[in-house]
Amino acid sequence: MxxxxxxxxxxxxxxxxxxxxxxxxxxxxxxxxxxxxxxxxxxxxxxxxxxxxxxxxxxxxxxxxxxxxxxxxxxxxxxxxxxxxxxxxxxxxxxxxxxxxxxxxxxxxxETGLTLAAALRWLSLNEWSWLAAAGCAGLAVLSLAWGLRGFPSPRAARAARLTLALSLSSAVLASGALWQRRGEAHWGIVLDPDPVLRLSPFAEAAPAGPLHTGGRIILGPRVQGWTRVALPESPSAGWLPNTAFAPLIPPATTP
Amino acid sequence: MVAARSLAARRPLRRVFSLLLACAAALQAAEITTSLEPPAVPAGQGATLTIRVVGGNVTKLTAADPPPNLILNGPSQGREIRSINGVTTASLTLTYQLGSLTPGDYAIAPFTLVVDGAEVQTEPFQLKVLPSASQAPAGLASGAGTGAPPPAPPTAAQGDFGFLTVELASKSRQHIWVGEIAPVRIQAWIPSEARANFSSQLQTVGSSFTLHHLSDQPQQSVQESQGQAFRVLTWYGGLSATKDGTYPPDLSLKATVARRDPSPPKGNSPFDALFGRMIQQDVVLRSKTDPSANLEIRPLPEADRPPDFGGAVGKFSFAKALIPSDWRTGEPQSIAAEITGEGNFQLLQQPTLTPAADWKTYSGSTSFAPGDLASFSGTSSFRFNGVPSRAGAYDLHLAFSFFDPDQGRFQTAESAPQKVAISGPDVIPPPPVAAPDPTPAPPPKAQLPAPPRPQDSAVASLRPLVFRPAFHQIVANCAAAALLGLLLRGTRARWANPQRRARAAQDRALRQALDHAASLAQRGDAPGFFAAGRRALQARLATLWQRPGSALALADLAEKLPPDSPVIAFFRQADQAAFSPPMPFAPSPLPEAQALLEQALQSLNIPSGSAASPP
CATH class of the missing domain: 1.25.40.10 (Tetratricopeptide repeat domain)
Incomplete structure (x- = not known):
């Protein structure tokens, strides 16, 4: 007990x-x-x-x-x-x-070929995040060690330079990748088998452009069951009912 | 149409003179324009011939004698004066009315005008007079002379105000073919004593039939049916059906009919007795729809249907076929054909070149010239390009297919064969592309390339760290730690600076020497005061000159300081006090020495008051 x-x-x-x-x-x-x-x-x-x-x-x-x-x-x-x-x-x-x-x-x-987007997707957003955090932490530890004791011996100085290079490159690279992929937080996938992009947020509105199931869309503001969406690499934009798509990254749940 | 032409007179000299005069007049101002609108009119209607002379004085106008059966009325004159930008021009317009009751082509000889003394002739004119709009089109028998018995009204009630009848113009058959535009005669029977105003066009009821080419003006006559006199209005048109079967050609015509009331008068009005009571009613005149009015619509036979048949039903033949005789492989040339006849010209296809092997033809232009106002007859002109691919000599002709409704079978019309010579190298046509399968198999069901996974993997959040607040907290903490490290490093570096430390030691030595001097002065120890004062100055000079302070002597000061420097004076007094002590009971030199030390420190940028002085 x-x-x-x-x-x-x-x-x-x-x-x-x-x-x-x-x-x-x-x-x-x-x-x-x-x-x-x-x-x-x-x-x-x-x-x-x-x-x-x-x-x-x-x-x-x-x-x-x-x-x-x-x-x-x-x-x-x-x-x-x-x-x-x-x-x-x-x-x-x-x-x-x-x-x-x-x-x-x-x-x-x-999507074919070795593009920048494909290279940035070699790591997941989570992995890029941890890499950026690790780079920041390395820089912080290095800075603290330098401030407290310095690197008196040549061996310590070499190790510090290596750590600095790794941490700085990790932080910069990961931050750049995260910045490039920041839009993925607003990505959605069309679920409706026969989706229709509307010019206005109501069912009788005129069609606004081509759309296909499984396609990526960029989610915008929501209005009474409808969401304004844009199509990547296309000037088309319009409204979709919220039941016709799902966000790629689910929204954060509040306890 | 513009024409202005000088003509000769009878004598040579006069001819030359008139020509020069006419040219000069034309060059200067006179301008003559003529027009004939429209160039084709129905019989009984007129066209307008206009001659307009601008900038000249017409003294004489001689109209040519009209050809037989052509009526020429006029002229009527009109004058107009215009002033544009200060230039005044006068024009004369002469107008004639032309027409004929007999269809045909009329050639009108040139008109002769004398303008400013010169004879000018217009160009000759051509006027085409078509059959009258109220007459039966070509190939249709006139209703007045058919000898057919007058029809009975559809019903007694309808017959009170009139009715319609529809009959095929061709008496040889009582059926039509799908796609055929059959000439029909449509008559509206109105009681002779009634007055009728039509408020609509003749139109079909239902979707079985379609009316085409209805004549504009109905022909009027008076006929008797079952002892009653009728005023009969007759239209001619074409009736076509889109599906086979047996239907009545149901037509309607809205009218307002006013007729005498056949019932006996109720009152004793003398006017009723004289003029009768009139009743007026809006009615829809209908044709008979009982089985006796049915028309048989026959489908076109499927057997022996030519592959180039495009739906043309009628009687057609080649009026002209123009195929160039000399060709070169790969080079296109124009082929022209005219097809004349009666029937459905809209569905007449472009004739094909026969034999078609080694030739490629393209779709060209088509124009249609109606032979009558209802467009039942006429001439279709085709012009298209052909390209030969193989050299040689050929006998070519043009051909097209149609359905003859009278004979009830397909016909192929051919033009007269024509010898054609083709030169040049053979052009190898590209290999034929395999025609796609008309009934393609359904696409195979897609399969995923990778099979399901046998093992589960670690659970992870779909929301990456970067989109969570923890990430920002981690980055902020790391930034704070890095900043703290930099601050620590700066502090450490500042404390470890040797110059800073030496300067601090010298300041400290200066402070100690001054404190010591002050205490010695308080005790009245002049030698001690001077020694401490000199150490203080040496410490200060060591800081300024970056030299060891204890090694600085009066000779060093004399090299770098002016001779009247209080530092040198204090050093001299300090040497004197050190090597020759003051006599007993001699006045103490300390107050002056303290003031001198104060001056010496001030000259070395030590603030006033920092020198040792007694309290």
Whole structure:
């Protein structure tokens, strides 16, 4: 009892022990449904798993595969895009994402070639963030060490110069990458199989431009169930109902 | 149309003179313009011939004798004077009315004018007189002379105000073909004692038939039907059907009809007895729709349908075919053809070059010249380009297909064969492109290239660190730590500066020497005061001159300071006090020495008051 008084978190151990089998069982059920070809059940199970326990690259990948098999190309592209957000260098995710995009919009031009955008996506936004934070932390530690004791010995000075170069390059590179990709916070994916971009935020408004399911859109302000969206690399802009798309990065949930 | 031409007179000299005069007049001012509008008119209607002379004085006008059957009335004259930018011009306009009751082409000889003494002739004119708008178009029999029995009214009630009848103009058959524009005669029967005003055009009811080329002016006559006299208005037009079957050609015409009330008068008004009571009613005249009025619409046969048949139904033939005789491979030339006849010219296709092998033809231009006002007959002119691809000698002709409604079968009209010689190297046509499969197979269902993953991966947040407040906190803390390190480094560097430390030691030595001098002065120890004062000055000079203070002697000061410097004076007194002590009971030199030390320190930029002085 005295131990429990000193360490109260030990009371949570039985709950954790129960949660682990639940997690394993739901993931296994989803996996089994996918393997059995019951894609509707698999999609539902993976969505429930993600909502309950959080996303992982594999779960999003399986969810995208299930949606794709159901012919739901918009949700499939969304799931694969989110999986690529977590694991940008996974070849299977990239391949399936390309296929889902192609199936969603056969006339769309696939992204090819070694572009700056592709190079910046070699790391995920999270990885770029941690790299930038690590660079900043390295610079801070170096500055403190220099201020407190300096680097009296040549060996210490060499180590300090190396640390400075690494930290500074990491911070600058990661900050530049994050700055270039800052717009991804406002990206969305069209889910509606027959989306119509409207000139005004109501259903009877005139169409404003071409749009296809699974396409990327840039989200703007929201007005009563409608969101003003723009199309990347296109001057078209208009309004979409909020049910016709989903943000690539879910909004922060407030406890 | 502009024409101004000098003509000769009969004698040679007079001819030359008149020509020169006419040219001079034309060059100076006179301008003669003529116009004939419209160039083609229906029989019974007129065209206007206008001759306008600007800037000349017309003294004589001689109209040519009109050809037979052409009526020429006029002229009527009009004069106009204009002043533009100070230039005044006068014009004379002569107007004639031309027309004929007989269709045909009329050539009108030139008119002769004498303008400013010179004879001028206009160009000859051509006027085309078409058949009358109220007459039956070409190929249609006139309704008045058919001998057909007068039709009965559709119903008794409708017959009170009039009715319509529709009949095929051709009596040889009682059916029409799909796509054919069959000439029809449409008559409106109005009781002879009634007055009718039509408020609409003749139009079909329903979608089975379509009216084409309806004549503008109806022909009027009086006929009797079942013992009742009718005023009959007759239109001619074309009726076409789009689907086969048997339907009545239902037509309607809105009219306001006023007629005498057939019921016996109710009152005793003398006017009613004299003039009768009139009743007026807005009615819609309809044609009969009972089975006796049905028309049989036959579909075009599918058998023996030529591949180049485009839907033309009628009777057509080549009026002209112009194919150049000399060609060169790969070089286009123009081919012209005129097709004349009666029928549906709108669906007449461009004739094909036969044999078509080794030739490529392109779509060209088409124009249609109606032969009658209803456009049942006429001539279609085609002009298109052809390009041969192989050299040689050919017998070419043009051909087109149509459906003959009277014979009920397809016909192919051919122009007379024409010998053509083609020179030049053969042009190899590009290989034919395989025609796409008309019923392509459904696209295969797309498969994902990568299979599902067997293992789950670590759960992570989709919201990256950069979009979370923690990231900004981490960066801010790192920036603060880096700033703190820089501040520490600056502080350390400042404290470790040797110059700063030496200066501090000298200041400290100066302060100590001055304090010591002050205490010695307070005790009255003059030698001690001078020694401490000299150390203080030496410390100050060491700071200024960057030399060891203890090594500075009077000789060094004499080199760098002026001779009257209080520093030198204090050093001299200090030497004197050190080497020759003052006599007992001699007055103390300390007050003056203290003042001198004060001056010496001030000369070395030591602020006043910092020198040792007794309290």
């Amino acid at each position: 005295s131990l429990l008084r000193r360490q109260p978190w030990l009371l949570l151990l039985p709950l954790l022990a129960q949660a682990a089998p639940l997690q394993a069982s739901s993931a296994q059920a989803a996996q089994a449904a996918l393997a059995a070809g019951d894609f509707a059940r698999a999609a539902s199970a993976y969505q429930l798993l993600i909502d309950a326990e959080g996303p992982s690259a594999s779960r999003l990948y399986q969810l995208g595969s299930a949606h794709f098999a159901l012919g739901q190309f918009g949700p499939a592209v969304l799931a694969f895009e989110r999986a690529a957000l977590l694991a940008p260098r996974a070849a299977d995710i990239q391949a399936n994402l390309q296929q889902a995009r192609q199936s969603a919009a056969p006339s769309a031009v696939p």
